[in-house]
Amino acid sequence: MTWRVIARRDWRLLLDARLPKVALGGLVCVVSIAAYVYPVVGTAPITTSRFGAFASGWLGGLLAPIGVLFGYGAVAREHESGALRLALSMPHGRSTLVLGRFVGRAGVLGTAIVAGMMIAGALVVYPFGTLQPLRFLAFVLLSVAYGAIWVGIGVAASALVATNRRALVLGVVALFVLVIVWDAVTAGAEAGLIAAGIAEGPVHTAVQVGAQLDPGSAFEGLVTALAVSDPGAGAWYDGPTLSLPVFVGWLLGPLSVAMLRFEWRDLA
């Protein structure tokens, strides 16, 4: 279980650095402010599970860049400096190294999310809100997993290239495509279909499905399903039938591809 040794080292390094600490502090502040505002501007009933649907957009937008920020230096920084040679002189496999780096960094972000959510839960419940413990727990876990998706994308970018700058560029491009371009393209396609008078059929379904395939949409789809009483209502592609496998795919996919690629590349 040498990934634990690596994760522990990365955990310590991340917490010693200034920028991650600022990002984590900002995250906890934003979550807390959202929880403070929600009972004021939200509609009744005020519950912790409905808070998830209220905050998922902000949270998603915030976790994506923080995750990439945490992940992009995981491997490439040491590849560039030469410290990777020292790391790989120890009895760690390459995949173990990438996994350890991912767990350490995602762990720091996840801990901050949990801390922020504990404050947020208290602010939502006190004085008039209702705690729905299982659904709130599910929302917290989904948020931690969503943060891990973006850390994984950052770590994957880091493992795929040889310099820190390239890893940053790759991570930012992924962020831009998945957060901004994806929504814009699918919204444009939907507008085109409406203009063409196509309201149903396979093309329409394909566009609707495409709009749910980015990590943010999958996260929001799952969080919304937690808040509604009947998650099975509506089209299948708007519910967890699609968003759950997409979410899991984003959690495991980029990291797995990067680990496979990193395992077999020359590191001269």
Next chain:
Amino acid sequence: MTVISATDLSKRYGDVLALDRVDLTVDAGETFGFLGPNGAGKSTFIDILLGFVTPSDGTMSVFGHDCRDDGVAIRKRVGVLPEGYAPFDGLSGRQHVEYAIRSKGVDENPADVLSRVGLRDDAARPAADYSKGMCQRLALAMALVGDPDLLVLDEPTTGLDPNGAAEMRTILREETERGSTIFFSSHVLEQVEAVCDRVGILQNGRLVATDTIAGLREAIGGGTKLVITPDRIDAETLDAVSGVEGVETAVERDGTIEATCTNDAKMDALVELHDAGVEVVNFRTEEASLEDMFVEFTGGERA
């Protein structure tokens, strides 16, 4: 028992053949010196040994494990001082050694390991602030954790002052006495000559010689070096000496001609200079050093 075994090992980077069908074995308990001029392929060989790169052809195994497929099993028994590494950002010297101890799953006192390499007083400092020599000591400390059966040291004396280099030699002797095998790559030939039982000379990716130092000396015709101080040195003078039968190499150094040759050829070389109109001011004979042999085997390239 064979510790390192390379068979028909080749590595190609695009059009460049970095290693060309290298066959090499290193046995348990040996201290093996790996020599070669810059770009000869030494680092590529070690990169393959450590699993950093995949060979284009051939195989390499350590303790019977394939270097590419079973690198973790190998590195559990190997201590590595790699070339071109940097310490981890944000960790002190002590934390580096603690990391190595946890990674290797052994129970050792970091202070003892750091004392051994002379870093105990600097253990709490960030390793990123260490000098090059201190970084080498730190990497050696990490390599020594867990009493490895094989030490792979790539240019270990880089950045070390003479005292540091002597301390490293002492540590290597202690490791040899403990029974460890040492694979020592260096361009500092005196270091190799001081600690190694056997050496391999790599040139342009090919292993041109593998033998004990005495064996290499024998291979170049008895290993005598004739050092001549002539009244002048020019290309014709060197050519005159080089052309004598039995003379392997003739190079100019500090106003002298250094010729490696057989015993029989020594007087012939002096006579040839006299016939060429060159006055011999002085001459002496020495046993050929490893550097002389290296020049001989690599056709004049310096390490």
